[in-house]
Amino acid sequence: MVLTHRNTDGIDIVALAGRLVMADVPQVRQRLLAVVEQGQGKLVLDLADVGFMDSSGLSVLVSVFKAARLKNGDVVLLRLNPTVRSLIELTRLHQVFSIFDDETAALARLR
Amino acid sequence: MAMTRTISLAIDSRPECIELLSLALRGLCGLTALPPLAIAEIDLAMVEAVNNAVEHAYRGEPGHSVVVELRLSPGCLGLSVRDRGEPMDPWRLAGSAEIAEPDRADPATWRPRGRGLAIIKSCMDSVEYQIQDGANILVMSRKLDRAGPGSGS
Numbered sequence: 001m002v003l004t005h006r007n008t009d010g011i012d013i014v015a016l017a018g019r020l021v022m023a024d025v026p027q028v029r030q031r032l033l034a035v036v037e038q039g040q041g042k043l044v045l046d047l048a049d050v051g052f053m054d055s056s057g058l059s060v061l062v063s064v065f066k067a068a069r070l071k072n073g074d075v076v077l078l079r080l081n082p083t084v085r086s087l088i089e090l091t092r093l094h095q096v097f098s099i100f101d102d103e104t105a106a107l108a109r110l111r
Numbered sequence: 112m113a114m115t116r117t118i119s120l121a122i123d124s125r126p127e128c129i130e131l132l133s134l135a136l137r138g139l140c141g142l143t144a145l146p147p148l149a150i151a152e153i154d155l156a157m158v159e160a161v162n163n164a165v166e167h168a169y170r171g172e173p174g175h176s177v178v179v180e181l182r183l184s185p186g187c188l189g190l191s192v193r194d195r196g197e198p199m200d201p202w203r204l205a206g207s208a209e210i211a212e213p214d215r216a217d218p219a220t221w222r223p224r225g226r227g228l229a230i231i232k233s234c235m236d237s238v239e240y241q242i243q244d245g246a247n248i249l250v251m252s253r254k255l256d257r258a259g260p261g262s263g264s
Binding site: 019021022023052054055056058059062063065066069082083086087090091092093095096 | 154210212230
């Protein structure tokens with residue numbers, strides 16, 4: 001799993017690429033929690049290049065969301081592919097995460 | 112004449128080996144007319160079942176075998192996941208029909224874990240748990256003409 005991080009006006013944007021599954025979870029969880037801890041807790045997760053995710057991948061999203069909320073921040077999801085969107089909707093997590101197809105709109109949600 | 116074709120695959124109980132099973136499953140699904148989202152759902156069900164074997168039955172310990180059998184029949188794809196670790200409480204499967212509704216306003220509902228079995232049941236048409244000769248087996252099947260992704264019970 002490849003993780004790319006940048007910051008725009010205090011908002012962290014992390015793009016993930018690959019499969020977000022159990023084998024990758026410890027590394028990805030650690031890195032995303034570090035981003036939240038060191039930043040303002042406002043995080044855009046760009047999942048355009050995540051082609052597959054399992055429930056352990058979902059556990060990372062929820063853990064990072066909880067960490068962000070503890071800092072009065074938020075995590076929004078950007079550019080879900082159909083497979084990942086289907087999983088998010090199946091598990092009703094679209095009721096927790098705001099989901100955007102456009103980065104400008106995602107950033108606006110966190111400002 | 113159409114007949115059932117079966118392949119068995121064994122991996123070591125390490126998370127990094129699970130992707131190999133996904134690659135094989137997707138190759139087999141290429142023999143069907145299943146749409147990409149349906150293939151992804153079947154892959155997801157298999158991955159969740161193998162995750163459970165690795166993480167719970169074998170408690171994350173490498174060096175054990177997880178065996179997946181794929182069965183392609185006319186109109187149906189079957190798969191079973193077999194381990195010889197700690198058995199699952201069968202009631203866990205019976206009690207996992209519904210996925211709990213998370214509420215953005217209620218942190219108590221932001222559960223990181225516990226969705227695997229419900230995902231499996233949603234992605235497949237039938238799911239049974241068996242214990243045979245000391246092996247734990249999750250047996251699943253999905254009709255090839257199922258209406259569409261996420262339409263299972």
